[in-house]
Amino acid sequence: GQSLEQPSEVTAVEGAIVQINCTYQTSGFYGLSWYQQHDGGAPTFLSYNALDGLEETGRFSSFLSRSDSYGYLLLQELQMKDSASYFCAVRDQEGGGFKTIFGAGTRLFVKA
Amino acid sequence: DAGVTQSPTHLIKTRGQHVTLRCSPISGHKSVSWYQQVLGQGPQFIFQYYEKEERGRGNFPDRFSARQFPNYSSELNVNALLLGDSALYLCASSLELANYGYTFGSGTRLTVV
Numbered sequence: 465g466q467s468l469e470q471p472s473e474v475t476a477v478e479g480a481i482v483q484i485n486c487t488y489q490t491s492g493f494y495g496l497s498w499y500q501q502h503d504g505g506a507p508t509f510l511s512y513n514a515l516d517g518l519e520e521t522g523r524f525s526s527f528l529s530r531s532d533s534y535g536y537l538l539l540q541e542l543q544m545k546d547s548a549s550y551f552c553a554v555r556d557q558e559g560g561g562f563k564t565i566f567g568a569g570t571r572l573f574v575k576a
Numbered sequence: 577d578a579g580v581t582q583s584p585t586h587l588i589k590t591r592g593q594h595v596t597l598r599c600s601p602i603s604g605h606k607s608v609s610w611y612q613q614v615l616g617q618g619p620q621f622i623f624q625y626y627e628k629e630e631r632g633r634g635n636f637p638d639r640f641s642a643r644q645f646p647n648y649s650s651e652l653n654v655n656a657l658l659l660g661d662s663a664l665y666l667c668a669s670s671l672e673l674a675n676y677g678y679t680f681g682s683g684t685r686l687t688v689v
Contacts, residue, residue: 495676506666506680507619514676551618555676561631562673564609566618 466490468567470552475573476542484537484570486552494555494562496528496535501569502548510537510550539572547574578603580669580681588687589657597652597684601669607631608650609678610642611666619666625650626673654686662688 468488476482488496495514499507511519513528513535525538539546549569556563581600589595601608607626611619624632625644639655648669654661664685668678 497676506682507668507678509677509679512676553618558632561624561626563621563624563632563634564676564678565621566611569616569618 466554466556466563466565468552468554468565470550470567470570472568473571473573475575477575478542478544480542481538481540482542482572484539484550484552484572486535486537486567488533488535488552488554488567490533490554490556490565492557493530493533494557496526497553497555497564498524498526498537499551499553499566500548501551507551512555542574544574544576547572580667580679582665582667582681582684584684585682586685586687588689591657591659591688593657594653594655595657595686597654597665597667597686599650599652599667599669599681601648601650601667602679605669605671605679606648607670607673607675608644608648609668609670610650610652611668611680612636613664613666613683614662615664622652624673631673657688659688662686 470486498510501507511526528535553566609624610622613619621634623642644650664683667681
């Protein structure tokens with residue numbers, strides 16, 4: 465089976481940097497994704513790591529260490545609009561298909 | 577371009593009834609996945625379809641079934657509804673099976689009473 469762990473809540477101030485960690489356990493690891501979801505909205509894709517290292521997309525960066533089964537999402541220059549839930553998701557290959565399994569999510573509160 | 581569209585947006589059903597939820601992927605996207613999201617939790621994987629074939633199934637009972645049509649749209653069917661089936665049902669599409677970044681629809685909010 466698959467399991468993911470991430471903190472349930474993180475609070476930070478506007479302009480700061482915040483890191484959301486994710487550890488995972490899976491049998492057919494194919495990659496780690498991050499999604500953002502605002503209240504009442506749909507999840508939106510942020511980033512994907514298949515190989516070890518850091519991927520940067522604007523204010524957001526994502527890191528993966530496959531040997532440690534660990535990744536994180538780094539949000540810089542926090543803005544109020546970044547207040548949302550953030551999900552890490554493992555892409556797992558099983559049989560002839562893929563599953564993307566989501567963590568329970570980290571609720572980020574950005575304060576002024 | 578239209579995004580992923582789901583219908584209906586909201587639905588109220590009685591225990592024991594059957595429900596059909598519909599999803600139209602982004603034009604050209606061949607893969608559709610279904611997720612169930614209970615308030616405060618992450619989306620739970622139900623099914624993935626690609627080129628009209630089931631390519632992945634999550635840990636949901638046989639009351640849940642789905643299919644994909646030649647135009648790549650998809651239906652999720654749930655039989656013998658239980659109160660615990662109340663959730664947001666999300667559809668996500670991707671261009672190919674191996675693509676990792678999904679585009680989600682806004683979901684169908686199902687309430688079972």
